[in-house]
Amino acid sequence: MxxxxxxxxxxxxxxxxxxxxxxxxxxxxxxxxxxxxxxxxxxxxxxxxxxxxxxxxxxxANQGDAIQQQLQSAATQYARKAASLGVSAKDAEKAVIAALRAELS
Structure with missing residues (x-):
């Protein structure tokens, strides 16, 4: 559904x-x-x-622009994966910040 x-x-x-x-x-x-x-x-x-x-x-809901939609979808998928792995929010944040620094630098 x-x-x-x-x-x-x-x-x-x-x-x-x-x-x-x-x-x-x-x-x-x-x-x-x-x-x-x-x-x-x-x-x-x-x-x-x-x-x-x-x-x-x-x-x-009003969906906003396509880039924002994709970004939110990726963030939601990451959060669900982190939760399924039993990772704390703090550790999940550290991992994503490290990945962003590596990719966007």
Whole structure:
């Protein structure tokens, strides 16, 4: 489900500002658990793809420019990898700073 929403955003069929169905409505439409949809929405929020405004609902976020999108995506992937390795935030920061210095100097 998450990948389907990402594809729709990339292809432009879900434009920035488009309102998404409620978690319950989408779960009913897809025949899946409410928690599955809620988790997908949370992950999409973490990625900056979806914004949720309480009772107003969830919307496709304004994505900004392409370079910023790619940078944020890479940062999110790095953070997830560091977390899966059990690395502390401080050690992950040190590693990325060292890599940036090596690449951008």
């Amino acid at each position: 998450r990948s389907q929403l990402l594809t729709a955003v990339r292809e432009g069929s879900l434009a920035p500002g488009a309102k998404l169905p409620t978690v319950r409505r989408l779960a009913d439409q897809l025949g899946i658990a409410v928690n599955t949809v809620a988790r997908a929405y949370r992950l999409l929020e973490d990625d900056g793809i979806v914004e949720t405004f309480g009772r107003r609902g969830s919307f496709i």
